[in-house]
Amino acid sequence: MPNAHDVLFRTLGDPTRRAIFERLCREGEKTVAALTARAKVSQPAVSKHLGVLKQAGLVRNRHEGRQTHYSAQLGGLAPLIDWTSQMAGFWQSRFDHLEDLLKRMDQ
Amino acid sequence: MTNTATETRSVVVEREIPYPPEKIWRALTQPHLIEEWLMKNDFKPVVGHRFNLRGDWGGVLDCEVLVVETNRTLSYTWNFTHDDAAYNLKSIVTFTLTPTRAGTHLRMEQSGFRPDQKQAYGGAKVGWQQFFAKLDQVLARTY
Numbered sequence: 001m002p003n004a005h006d007v008l009f010r011t012l013g014d015p016t017r018r019a020i021f022e023r024l025c026r027e028g029e030k031t032v033a034a035l036t037a038r039a040k041v042s043q044p045a046v047s048k049h050l051g052v053l054k055q056a057g058l059v060r061n062r063h064e065g066r067q068t069h070y071s072a073q074l075g076g077l078a079p080l081i082d083w084t085s086q087m088a089g090f091w092q093s094r095f096d097h098l099e100d101l102l103k104r105m106d107q
Numbered sequence: 108m109t110n111t112a113t114e115t116r117s118v119v120v121e122r123e124i125p126y127p128p129e130k131i132w133r134a135l136t137q138p139h140l141i142e143e144w145l146m147k148n149d150f151k152p153v154v155g156h157r158f159n160l161r162g163d164w165g166g167v168l169d170c171e172v173l174v175v176e177t178n179r180t181l182s183y184t185w186n187f188t189h190d191d192a193a194y195n196l197k198s199i200v201t202f203t204l205t206p207t208r209a210g211t212h213l214r215m216e217q218s219g220f221r222p223d224q225k226q227a228y229g230g231a232k233v234g235w236q237q238f239f240a241k242l243d244q245v246l247a248r249t250y
Contacts, residue, residue, distance in 0.1 A: 091120040091215055097144035101134055102126050 008077070011056040016041060017049040021058055024072035031067045117218035128178045128204040128211045135181055135202055152181070160185075179204055185217065 012018045020035055032050065036043040050070055053059040057076035061068050124131060134140045136152040146160040146168075152175045160168040166187065174182035182201040189195050198219025205212040 087118045087217055088120060091118070091217070094145055095120060095122050095213070095215075098131075098134055099122075099124060101140065101144045102124065102130060105130065105134065105140070 007056050008058075011052055011058060014049070014052075016045075017053060020046065020049055021053055021072060024059060024070060025074070029069050029071040031069055033067070035070070117216055119214065119216045121212065121214045123207065123209065123211075124213050125210040128206050131204055131211055131213060132178045132181075136175075152177075158183075173199065174201070185219070 012021065016039065020039065023035065023038070024030060032043060032047055035050075036046045039046050041049075050059060050061070054061060054070075058073055059070050059076075060073050061070050063069075134144060136150065138148055138150050141148050141150055146162050148160050149158045150156070150160075150170075150172075151158065152172065154172050154175055156172045158170050158172070160170055162168070169184070169186045169188065171184045172182075173184065174180050180201065180203055182199060185196070185198045185200045187196040196219055198217050200215065200217045203214040203216075205214070
């Protein structure tokens with residue numbers, strides 16, 4: 001399983017892709033056509049970016065007639081702001097205590 | 108449809124420690140020593156032993172010993188139950204000790220699953236700006 005952080009940073013590292021995601025976050029659900037109208041790239045390129053965002057869990061799509069609507073999935077960002085960051089801070093401070101203890105212990 | 112890549116998460120903290128694995132192993136497995144650096148406990152280095160870690164804040168963690176390889180690997184469950192499911196945490200903590208020329212490379216990996224993280228990002232209300240502000244903090248603490 002690829003590291004969730006790697007996937008997210010790779011996905012959002014592309015400025016065009018990030019702009020599409022930001023727009024969906026700000027403005028809510030959009031069709032591919034609506035997204036293309038404001039993007040500086042072609043519709044197939046926008047569709048490809050949306051596919052990558054979808055794979056990373058950052059957008060969701062639904063079909064309505066012949067249109068596909070995309071919306072942002074903020075939950076996809078959870079790996080970056082979840083309990084792991086809290087726990088990393090916790091363990092760093094506990095390891096400081098552990099090192100203090102080891103200094104005090106007999107060989 | 109759920110995305111498993113975002114459900115299972117882990118945190119890794121590693122450190123070079125200028126003491127041999129045997130000494131660190133004692134600190135990881137003797138209850139009075141565990142209490143000094145981690146939490147109050149009734150730990151025993153026996154696979155299947157169930158114990159609690161009691162934090163200063165009043166929280167109690169439910170744990171069960173999974174792996175004991177003396178001076179090398181120690182693993183136990185680290186579960187926290189809360190009335191609000193968003194705070195529940197089921198995880199496994201694994202310490203790995205590798206001898207080095209200068210002492211020991213100590214690695215802690217906590218991998219786990221938390222089903223509901225709504226409070227962490229406040230549903231759809233959290234904006235992108237706020238995310239970036241948090242990201243810096245996260246990166247500073249995670250890496």
